Amino acid sequence: MRTSIATVCLSGTLEEKMRACSDAGFDGIEIFEPDLLVSPSSPEEIRDLAATLGLTLDLYQPFRDFEGVEEEQLEENLRRAQAKFALMNRLGIDTLLLCSNVGTATINDDAVAARQLRRLGDTAARYGIKVAYEALAWGRYVNDFEHAQRIVDLADHPNIGTCLDSFHILSRGWDPAAIEKIPAGKIFFVQLADAPELSLDVLSWSRHYRVFPGEGAFDLVGFMAHLVRSGYDGPVSLEIFNDVFRQTAEERTAVDAMRSLIWLEERTSAYLAEHDGGASYPMSLATLPRVAEPSGFNFAEVKAENPETVSTLLYQLGFTFAGRHRTKPVQLWTQGRARVIINGQQARGMEPGISALGLDVKDPQAAASRALQLRARPVNRRSQADEQVLQAVFAPDSTEVFLCEATADGTAAWAGEFSRPAGTGGPEGAPDAPDGDGLAEPLISAIDHINLSQPWQHFDEAVLFYESTLSLAPIASQEVPSPMGLVRSQVMRSVDGGVRLALNIAPLIVESGPESGEYPQHVAFASTDLIATARRAAERGLRFLPVPANYYEDLAARFRLDPAFLSELQELNLLYDRDADGEFLHFYTATVGNVFFEVVERRGSYDGYGAPNAPVRLASQYLASRNDSRRGEG
Template identity: 45%
Template sequence: MSAPVRTSIATVSLSGTLEEKLDAIAAAGFDGFEVFEPDFVASPWSPKELRTRAADLGLTLDLYQPFRDFDTVDEAQFARNLVRVQRKFELMDQLGCETLLVCSSPLPTASHDDGQLTEQFGALAELASEHGKKVAYEALAWGAHVNTYGHAWQIVEGVDHPSLGTCLDSFHILSRGDDPAGIREIPGEKIFFLQLADAPFLAMDILQWSRHHRNFPGQGSFDLSAFAQHVYATGYDGPWSLEIFNDVFRRADTQRTAIDAHRSLLHLEEQVAAANPAAGGPTLFTAPERTPLEGIVSLRIAAGPAKQDQVHSMLSRVGFHLVGRHHDHDLQLWRHGPLTVAVDATAGTVWTAPGLPADLPVLTQIGIRATEPEVWGERALALEVPATRVQLPGSSDENSEVPDVVRLKVTDATSIDLRGPGSAAAWESAFEIYPLPAERNREQGAVFTGIDHVALAVPAESWDGIMLLLRSVFEMQPHEGQDVTDSVGLMRSQALTLVQDGDGHTLRISLNMVEGSRSGLPTVRRGGVSHVAFACENIFGAAASMQDWGFAPLPISPNYYDDLDARFGLNSELLDRMRSAGILYDADARGEFFHLFTPTVGGDLFFEVVQRVGGYEGYGEVNSAVRLSAQLRANQT
């Protein structure tokens, strides 16, 4: 059986000193690292001390990088470059490092003659061989002459020396739109190193894009699974390494970033393994497969005494009714048809972080019905996501190895609870349950069929890690990110969706980027960010029922409906019904979307009711400015 894939990361990918970076890299489970030359130059460690520390941590030094501007039309400069590279080989001897990364030159003095390049890299390969070293030649996407992986490979192939190979960097290849399928034509033994980076699609200079906006695999928009499949097909058996330039990562917590980095490689390996690549390469990581989910069935909202009554009042007005109180905690149970919301005012559960209003309502738990929560726990742990077994009171066997609930922490405030089939009854046993009048029993009066989506406020520094968790554990697929402009500013929004084949259940979570507080929690954005969208089959019927329960529609500007008429040509009767109920609208080539909103509750949280018609997949983002303006006005009354 072949050995597992070796994982590595460039020290430039993390914040902190070189000493801190190595500790975090080892703790996260990497096998080795690339030392970024400026990190070593700034370190007080001697080469021997770095080599010893790496060995003590169980790490290999896989690459010394980068050696820049080797090729040149200036023969005198080329001679100096050979002296410079010899000094690097001597340093690498002391470090115990075998491979040097050499980038194609972006300078005006770079050689544009392939014959000259072949001669110069032939001399470099001979020098490397004399020192027992290898050179991995990488094409920078902004190289003056060599800027594609195919061109770099032509130079390497022309030199035909065992000490010279190529380095494949996914960012340099995919950012240019190059077809990576040609990688399969490169012999695996001539690929001396593999560097992986994801990135969002951005319309900007490639150099600036590269230096500031790279991400770990699973955090951007590149098809890294297909890219890695091409590399794997060559038989390449070296490290899978991450080289990430990202302004947020360079100031984020070192250990947390390193953990996310290692998880991203495991997730990528799993994706490649799922594609059934040809055997013969290193063994790829796999995690327990996903088992069926039945969608979101419950929520928990933490709200202190000052805000608790506001949450209760709004739940009542949208059709939830109080059905029980916890025997031991200040926890109220509200229900609407199949949906349950717990409002938690228990001491210690309400966030009172610096910079946040006291008792701010926060969505702390998202309950998802799972047929086998224990399998999800095993999957999360395999992907290095902490998973906690929660044994509910009143369960059939409190010593059972099979948990009622598996809890995954998603943000600093919010967890996802994967609830087994018996969890509802076990949970309810901890409450004093109230009898309901016949006209408001569980089967009558329900207008919501489920939860369409949940939107979470996420600080910028947590954004990429949360995105990776949802994509790796649940294999949620991202929609194209949106920059939503409204009356209080610009907000980055990213929706992720999990559609399960055959059962019709869809899980949707939207992430909204806001500034973070000193505690790591998102700060409040005037007008609200976090919300829960309830699904219904008839939004006009739902709106009428809500008004019977005491809900007052948000007054929407008449100009909005005039604009709808101009854009979509809706009939006047439909527009009048929407206007009177405060219902907003959007449509695309696949279907229609109707939605209405509550005012914000306690300053940030609000609820939405939506009806999807046909195959509409969006979230009505075009209406965000109208929604926010209406909520701001409602908050002032």
């Protein structure tokens, strides 16, 4: 599949956009006319730069308001088109995008439109140019791709064909199955865009909210399947109008764009293999290494200049200090199958924060290969000759994602690189916390989920990254009120729930406010007995996140809870939720730096995250942050 992208998708100058597209691996680009008009480079210099970068120049766009006009206006339009054809010859581009008339059409007659397109085709032929006619979703008389194709058929000119744009088709609810009826030779160009489900007029929706494939709600796999079946084998290009993308570094956006096309190509290939059997088509679709979804969390890593602020919390939660790394300033703490690494490398001046997570996968090499082919950046981890070689890539927010070999017993080979000096109870002489404090089993069994905050500009990119590289599925997102605004939460998870990754968009004030700092992230541990875990933590001096008394009054009103049980919840600052499938108990630690911990107990088949309690947590953290800030000022 030949990949292309419109320069309107990216920020920067035309030359910067071209370099970013080349680096991301695109085969070609569409030149958006306004980008050329403001460029200091001549058309010949742009053509030469494209050749140097290995990019084809696939389309010049847009040419507007041509057909359905009176003769005098048509003559002016043909003069205007002739100038653009000459320019395209200088650029070395042989296809022009013609949008259906929006502003100047006065004649609603397909025969007239066809005759005018035929005259345009005659002019285009003299320059060796093809014209791809596109039905804009808000076109005055032509807004349906099948209608546009009927006009193309009536024009009956070898230089006049169709441009198919998924946004204009799917936003209007048109059935893309009709694409298969269009002769492949008449499909001159294809543009793709996804979009979220919004209740907006289609023009505003198109101009501001398009996203890359896989980041919206359109069925682009089905659209592509129809396209492939038609026999089309030309460029598949992205045309995304999005305010955020136009403000984001062009290199990053180009990589996100390329990842979306690779993902779509793979999904379409799998769809056709399932539904069409061994049928072959002119367009070849590449596939990626097939990898199983991760089965669980191998570890979570917190980076901090002062590890004791984190290790104290872990000790209070009952974790065991498993030792320091033999060559690096790194600690390992364990309880059950839950492992937390505290990393002091290159952490000068850093407040504690989640820096990496490890996932159990069946084949780390294959999983890493897939991620790299999806344009993930590799993590260059320094290791000694006798240390485990771990595969890792950067997530869009720079979190390091390690792909670890899953084992039946939950052990990790790399843990052997940590050892505790004989006679020491823990780091800095702190008392050790033996698993279970004498109980038969540890009270914390594993990592239940990890919550990562995402910059609002890159939220959709993060969702696509985890879905495409790790096969995690997004579930319905939620919005939770906080004192600073709404927090949007999107959970990515494996089918069996072994991996649950919550991605949160913090309110904009959190990123820009003078007192807010970063939005805190957390690791949630699964407990077999939350109350016992909380009591042990309290005995060890844990500072719980306080829960207001009003919450427990409301809890008593919502649920018929035993008064003694409710009193115990309030005494320990525990939160509670229940649904038709089971119960959920959890508590939070105070925040240190940019991280805190949660401990949860799932009873029955409860599969949520205590969403009704999230506003309580956010409000309490907000108050704690304000109080800490005021104490600091004093």
